[in-house]
Amino acid sequence: MPNNNPRVRIYVKKQIQIGNLNFNQRQMLKLGTVAVANVKSRVQDALQSDDSKAKPLNKAYAITKSKRTGRRAFRDLTNTGDMLRNFQVRTVSQNAAYASNTTVRDRQKARSNNAIEMKYRGGQFGWIAHSPKNIAATIASAQRIFAQGIPNFIKVSWSGPKRP
Numbered sequence: 001m002p003n004n005n006p007r008v009r010i011y012v013k014k015q016i017q018i019g020n021l022n023f024n025q026r027q028m029l030k031l032g033t034v035a036v037a038n039v040k041s042r043v044q045d046a047l048q049s050d051d052s053k054a055k056p057l058n059k060a061y062a063i064t065k066s067k068r069t070g071r072r073a074f075r076d077l078t079n080t081g082d083m084l085r086n087f088q089v090r091t092v093s094q095n096a097a098y099a100s101n102t103t104v105r106d107r108q109k110a111r112s113n114n115a116i117e118m119k120y121r122g123g124q125f126g127w128i129a130h131s132p133k134n135i136a137a138t139i140a141s142a143q144r145i146f147a148q149g150i151p152n153f154i155k156v157s158w159s160g161p162k163r164p
Contacts, residue, residue: 025092027145032089032097034141038134039099039127040084046074048117049129055120077127083109 023031046054054075057065062073069079077084086106091098101107114126130138 023094023142023145023149025094027149028092028094028097029089031138031142031145032092032099035097035130035134035138036087036089036099038137039130040087042131042134043084043127044076044078046076047131049125049127049131051131051133054127055117077113082106083113 048054057073057075065079066073083101083106086102089097089099101110114128117126
């Protein structure tokens with residue numbers, strides 16, 4: 001007996017797309033700001049890029065600095081505070097954030113202080129580089145930012161009948 005009921009097969013295509021697994025510029029700005037804040041706090045604690053003590057100030061400058069500012073006489077780059085205050089994220093792309101000082105004068109001061117620290121440490125990185133603790137804190141921050149963006153990565157497109 002022939003089958004008089006025609007059969008219709010409906011194919012429903014579901015497509016799952018995973019978005020780019022990199023950060024957008026807003027997320028990179030957030031990550032860069034965290035990294036710069038970590039470097040600034042390390043420098044204000046008078047620590048070098050390997051988390052050891054920074055080079056001590058010479059006697060005359062240490063006395064002048066403590067009298068003028070009323071604070072401790074360590075190489076914390078905060079005599080006036082301008083150079084450290086102007087160190088911030090300047091350029092951001094989807095996979096990089098670049099930080100430097102905003103004014104020419106402060107960039108020159110930063111380069112000379114970095115050269116002093118490098119000379120004292122025997123050619124290793126100066127104060128601008130990230131220390132192991134800075135890197136760990138930045139990675140933890142990147143993981144938090146990435147976890148916040150996971151719901152936005154998966155996009156489901158439906159090419160079947162309209163959902164109720």
